Each structure stands twice: as structure tokens, then as C-alpha cells.
Amino acid sequence: MEFMEINLRAMRTEDYEPILKLVITTWDYRSWVPKRLVEPMAEFFLSDLLQRSDHIMIAEVDGKIAGICAGDILEYSRMQRFSLRKKTHALGAILAYTEKGSIFEKYIQTMELDQELLLQSGREFDGSLNLLIVVKAYQGLGLGKLLYNNFCEYLKKNGARSFYLYTDDSSDYAFYKYQGMQKLAQKTFYWDDIGEDNTELYFLYGKEI
Template sequence: MSSQAVLRAMRAEDMPRIEEIVCRTWGYDVSMSARNAALLGKIDAYECLSRRTYMRVADVDGEVAGLIVAADRRRPHIDRRMQLMQLGAVCGLLTSREGRQGLGMFRQYMAADKELSRDAESQGRRYDGELVLFIVDGQYRGYGLGRMLFDDAMRYFHDQGIDDFFLYTDTGCDFGFYGHRGMTRRCARSVSFPIGDRIRTEEMYIYDDTVSHQISDHGEDSR
């Protein structure tokens, strides 16, 4: 890649591009109409960003190529404006059968996340940090942007005194990256939901690790 990638704070004008990346990465655009897929992408993006305490986007020639969103769970933050925008998108989905199916799918994802958290807690796991959203747009993969974003989040956690952290992921994502980073797949759940005339099933996971382990294994990149 001849262009230089820059990590920077999110800007308001980035939101349409972030919604687009979320929509395409999670496959909403191939599961339903363009209108409903875009609304579901908004709902997903707003839910994640509403809980952020830290966020960086990877900018390549003025285009958002990826992003990472982190949360300090010791000091929870809620962005009410994002929640209101999410509510508006929810209302838009309620107007059609397909939209209601998509909303049901999203709610099942959220319910599975809560079940995974309970599973982790039953194993005595407690986390101060969460990687809420971590995406690199498909056309920019293979150029090290994921490593740059992930290492940046590790530096944030380290600076905040956070060691134990986790993330949710599923078989629709490149979860092999987390194994490559030496993270532990802590828990797994299966979720199924109707999309159109078929049933879609995915495995959902919690991966966890410590920031100190990431820094010791990946050296200066994570400091």
C-alpha cells in the first residue's frame, strides 16, 4: 500500500462511512434490502459507539479504512445522542416484516452476548476493558491496519491501568486474528434466527487476554 495510514479521532462526517463498513462487514447488505440493511448498520454502529470511552479510525487518503472502539468498564459512558439516533433507526425497521426480522436478529445477538458474559463470570472472569468494535474494511485488509488499531487500543488500556480485557466475536468475523494475537477463546454460544425464508446459524465467542501479555508478546508495537 503506497498510501500512508493515519490513526485519528472520529469526526461527525465519518458516521455514514462507519455505518457502511459495519453493514457490509456483518453481511447485512446480502441478507436484506438495501434500505433495511443500512438501518441495521446504523443500529449496530450506534449501539457500539454509544458505549465508547476511546475510539480511533484508520484513515487512508481521507477514507475511513477501519476503526476500533474501546470501553473502560470501570467508568461506564453512555452517549445519549447516539442512543436517540439508534432509536430512530429502530423505528424505521419496524415498518416492514423484513425489517422486524433484522431487528430480531440484532436482539438475538445482544442476548447471546449477555449469555456469554454470564458464562465468563461463572468461570470467575472479570474485565475492566472491552474492545467494543474492531473492523478493517475488506479492501484494506492485509496491510497491517488491524495490527495498528489493535496496538493503539492496547496502549489506551495500558495508559488507563487496565489489564484484563475481552471482546465478543463470531464466525462471521476474522476471529483467527485473535488466536494469532495469543488471546483465549473463553466461551462459545450458538445462535439461530430467520432471515427471509432461511435460518442463519452462527457461533459466537468471547475472547479475552491481559494487556500485559499483549505487550510482552508484541513488544514495542503495543506500548
């Protein structure tokens, strides 16, 4: 097997565009989002996660971006978390009034659903894993586990002893089970207002470290 140099480093601003393209590809935005909204919706998703993350690591293989892991230690208060839920709900209400039934309105509803999962669990956590992606061409090299373990070490080093993440059945959620994480809550989301042809399962996973 050809030797490959694997490196972990902090994300830089120049990494943003390649990571944005990775997000669009990983979640296949072009298959379910109107063309004019593909990049804005992916940017909203990515910038929201990066803004909430204080530990953002890039995995490189031979100098090329091969994956990203972003997470944070939850230092904000209960009132801040409450306000975040209210802000998301308010944005959804505005969209429902101005763009009833739009794909972006549905996306905001999934953000509300994520927050409902956390409330449903009844648990408090020290940290959250917000994003973990490995480029398809580099999967199977152990990069996902490398990034995951690096995040866990970051949490331990800073005194955090538990964390959570959101995922869904369109993602490789079995990976988190293999890492010893526990599924704590689950909800079904209906992308269509009628019928069950276009449903998705959303999960909350948690772990003590």
C-alpha cells in the same frame, strides 16, 4: 511497492456515514436484512457500539478511511451491567410481541446471547473492544494490528489490565487468536426457528495485558 501514508486519529462526526457504509458492507447487511431495514439496523448496531466506547480511532491510508477501532474502559457498576441485560431482554420481549419472528427481533436475541457469554465466562474485565474493522481493499497492510495495539496501549495508559470482545464465525476471529487472546465461551445461535441450516457460532475472547 508504492509508498502509502498511514495515519491514526480520533473519529469525527463527519466520519459516521463512511463508517456506517463500512459496517453495512463488512457484515453484508443487504444479503440478510430486508431492504427498508438495512440502514436502520446498521445504525442501531453502530450507534450502540459508539455510545459505549470512549476510545474511537480511525485508520487512514493516504487520507482515506481504511479502518476503525472502538472500545472502552468498563467504569460502570455491576448494577449498570445488570440493567443493560434487563433493557436488552425487555426490548426483545417487546419485539417478540409486536414483530414476532422479525430479523430485528433475532438481532436483539444475539445481543442477549453476547451478554450470556460474559456471564458464562464468570470473569470480570477492565475494558471491552467493541468494534474493529478494516476496509477490504486495505487488508494486509497491518492496519488491524495497528488499531488493536493502539487500543491495548490506551487501556494500559489508563490502568486497565484486561479486556474482552465478542465475535462470531462469520468474522475473522482467528485474528484475535493470533494476538494472544483466549476463547473463553461459545454459544450457537439459530437464525431459523426450525432446523440447523442457518446457525452461527458466537464467541467471547479475553486477554490480560
